[in-house]
Amino acid sequence: MFTLLRDLRRIRRGLDLPGPARGGSLAVRHVDAGSCNGCEHELTLTSAPAYDLQRFGIGVVASPRHADVLFVTGAVTNRMREPLLTAYAAMPEPRRVAAVGDCALGCGVLGSASELAGPVEDLLPVDLRLPGCPPDPAAIAAALLTLIGQ
Amino acid sequence: MTANVVGMLRPRGAGGRGPDGPGAPRGGGEDPRSYRDRVEAALAAGRRFAGLHVGAGGDVVRTLLVAPDGTAELIGTSVDDGAVPSIVDLVPAATWDEREAWDRFGIAFDGHHPLRPLLDHSGSVSWTVPVLGADVYQVAVGPIHAGVIESGHFRFHLVGDRILQVDARLFYKHRGLEPAAENEPFDVGLAHAGRACAACTVSNSVAYATAWEQILGLVPTPGLARARTVLLELERVWSHLNDIAAICAGVGLAAGNARFADLTDRARRLNALLSGHRFAFGSVRIGRSEIEADTETVDGIRDGLIRIQEEFTRSWRELVFNPSFTDRMPGVGVVDAAQAVLLGTTGPAARAAGLAEDVRAASPGLSYPGFEAVVPTRADGDVRARFEQRSLELEQSFGLLLGLLDGPLESALAEPGAPSRQIGIGLVESPRGRTSCVVERAGARAAGSDGSRERSRDGSRDDEHRIARWRLRTGSYANWPSVAFAAAGNLLPDFPLINKSFELCYSCVDR
Numbered sequence: 201m202f203t204l205l206r207d208l209r210r211i212r213r214g215l216d217l218p219g220p221a222r223g224g225s226l227a228v229r230h231v232d233a234g235s236c237n238g239c240e241h242e243l244t245l246t247s248a249p250a251y252d253l254q255r256f257g258i259g260v261v262a263s264p265r266h267a268d269v270l271f272v273t274g275a276v277t278n279r280m281r282e283p284l285l286t287a288y289a290a291m292p293e294p295r296r297v298a299a300v301g302d303c304a305l306g307c308g309v310l311g312s313a314s315e316l317a318g319p320v321e322d323l324l325p326v327d328l329r330l331p332g333c334p335p336d337p338a339a340i341a342a343a344l345l346t347l348i349g350q
Numbered sequence: 351m352t353a354n355v356v357g358m359l360r361p362r363g364a365g366g367r368g369p370d371g372p373g374a375p376r377g378g379g380e381d382p383r384s385y386r387d388r389v390e391a392a393l394a395a396g397r398r399f400a401g402l403h404v405g406a407g408g409d410v411v412r413t414l415l416v417a418p419d420g421t422a423e424l425i426g427t428s429v430d431d432g433a434v435p436s437i438v439d440l441v442p443a444a445t446w447d448e449r450e451a452w453d454r455f456g457i458a459f460d461g462h463h464p465l466r467p468l469l470d471h472s473g474s475v476s477w478t479v480p481v482l483g484a485d486v487y488q489v490a491v492g493p494i495h496a497g498v499i500e501s502g503h504f505r506f507h508l509v510g511d512r513i514l515q516v517d518a519r520l521f522y523k524h525r526g527l528e529p530a531a532e533n534e535p536f537d538v539g540l541a542h543a544g545r546a547c548a549a550c551t552v553s554n555s556v557a558y559a560t561a562w563e564q565i566l567g568l569v570p571t572p573g574l575a576r577a578r579t580v581l582l583e584l585e586r587v588w589s590h591l592n593d594i595a596a597i598c599a600g601v602g603l604a605a606g607n608a609r610f611a612d613l614t615d616r617a618r619r620l621n622a623l624l625s626g627h628r629f630a631f632g633s634v635r636i637g638r639s640e641i642e643a644d645t646e647t648v649d650g651i652r653d654g655l656i657r658i659q660e661e662f663t664r665s666w667r668e669l670v671f672n673p674s675f676t677d678r679m680p681g682v683g684v685v686d687a688a689q690a691v692l693l694g695t696t697g698p699a700a701r702a703a704g705l706a707e708d709v710r711a712a713s714p715g716l717s718y719p720g721f722e723a724v725v726p727t728r729a730d731g732d733v734r735a736r737f738e739q740r741s742l743e744l745e746q747s748f749g750l751l752l753g754l755l756d757g758p759l760e761s762a763l764a765e766p767g768a769p770s771r772q773i774g775i776g777l778v779e780s781p782r783g784r785t786s787c788v789v790e791r792a793g794a795r796a797a798g799s800d801g802s803r804e805r806s807r808d809g810s811r812d813d814e815h816r817i818a819r820w821r822l823r824t825g826s827y828a829n830w831p832s833v834a835f836a837a838a839g840n841l842l843p844d845f846p847l848i849n850k851s852f853e854l855c856y857s858c859v860d861r
Contacts, residue, residue, distance in 0.1 A: 312526025
């Protein structure tokens with residue numbers, strides 16, 4: 201454990217990250233509405249040492265009940281339409297929706313039209329649009345930081 | 351409910367079946383009476399089930415069997431009155447494939463009952479296996495999960511914390527990728543195969559490209575084989591590092607998770623250095639490679655890889671000497687070798703059970719000279735074995751890559767050198783196991799189950815590069831039934847750990 205923690209401290213020192221935020225936080229609920237798993241893999245890494253979003257009070261929460269922002273990835277399949285709307289309905293006000301990745305924005309989506317209900321904008325009011333296929337962790341981190349305090 | 355009764359509830363498969371129609375039986379090669387015997391003989395000869403698909407006309411069902419030497423064989427049966435004989439009693443690994451064929455094409459499988467819906471979420475037949483008895487209750491999880499996880503539903507049948515049975519209901523992310531590319535040019539299918547899944551994009555793309563190269567009679571040159579192998583092994587490196595991070599998360603070891611997440615990130619940056627994309631999207635082409643990297647870039651990737659390897663080795667030692675971590679794994683989520691054969695388990699999960707099977711050992715179109723599958727010393731088929739297997743395979747991949755990353759990478763071609771075919775089969779060892787892609791081209795009809803070529807009737811060549819039917823069966827698809835099997839008898843709080851020890855994708859299953 202000592203070596204693990206020492207290495208993590210070393211990684212942290214080697215990074216030129218902005219200092220932790222003073223006050224403010226953001227509780228994020230992620231909904232995969234039919235992605236290729238790329239946005240998920242990159243979102244997961246925003247908690248890796250090189251990005252470490254928790255330092256800014258940004259964390260992924262288990263329930264939409266606890267969430268400030270709904271982080272939606274994927275083209276929105278017919279089968280995920282209802283779960284997505286249900287998750288949004290469960291959120292307390294004020295609430296924000298982030299449509300993340302080209303698929304969620306309806307750009308270059310592949311698949312059969314009969315299986316797709318998206319883009320996210322057709323179903324929910326979108327506050328944050330983040331293009332990319334997928335957006336990398338730094339882009340996701342920067343975009344989420346802009347939501348703090350809004 | 352029998353399959354035949356179910357059959358009456360649903361429309362039958364498309365396609366006429368007159369004597370001259372597309373459904374006309376085409377000789378003994380697809381005779382339903384001998385289909386089961388042929389499959390049984392192939393299995394007895396040591397071949398493994400690698401997928402089942404419905405042919406382009408909806409009038410033939412083909413089972414893909416793969417020999418240890420990499421030889422792939424399609425065993426076909428013509429569809430008779432909307433039904434074919436089931437093979438699930440011979441090879442339970444075919445269960446999901448038959449359920450999918452029923453859901454998508456309305457083909458009934460005689461002997462497979464109840465034929466539960468898999469892809470179809472609206473069916474009238476229960477998709478869960480009823481579990482009855484005192485104190486049995488259900489826990490429904492998903493499709494939206496508590497963490498950053500793909501969407502899918504699990505139905506746990508429990509007594510207390512003990513899992514009696516898990517039914518996985520996936521396909522919430524079904525985008526209809528395969529039908530969307532049908533009748534389209536072959537490069538459209540490549541985009542769909544590549545975007546089926548970010549985590550397996552290189553593996554799936556190489557499988558698809560290989561299938562088309564078989565159809566076109568093209569053989570990869572050593573330069574093309576090298577470029578693809580580099581991409582495939584880089585994908586395996588980041589993926590296995592990610593799996594170890596995920597197992598740490600499954601146990602609640604935050605420091606291990608953070609350490610391996612950092613290594614995963616750095617491995618993905620190497621992908622970006624080589625291909626310009628962190629997942630190497632768009633890096634695989636049919637019949638060629640356009641990856642170009644000068645000596646400096648290749649050396650940079652090599653140096654980055656050496657640093658990742660050093661830090662991986664040090665951090666791995668920290669994990670395996672941390673008893674509060676390692677004590678969570680032995681004896682949990684077991685799939686032993688015999689069960690793995692029946693279930694069709696593949697990839698690291700099969701090797702962790704002691705099955706020394708790896709597509710890379712017989713991949714002539716790729717650069718794996720003298721490759722041998724590795725298995726752990728304690729091949730118990732439990733979470734510990736799957737965890738240790740990732741380390742063994744990482745060391746193997748580091749070794750392969752350091753050998754391959756020697757000198758610049760230049761664009762390369764596949765060259766004519768084999769007879770062209772009607773049906774192509776691409777086999778790739780993805781980070782999660784054997785991935786098969788079967789492509790049937792439009793135009794000339796298949797002459798027989800061996801996929802040998804026949805000119806199209808009107809002699810036109812327009813259809814030569816169009817897709818009539820394709821099916822991508824990934825390592826994740828093959829392994830999901832094993833996750834459910836491994837979880838039974840274990841504790842509910844161990845399910846995340848068992849699940850992470852397989853670390854399967856949903857997107858390339860749902861397609």
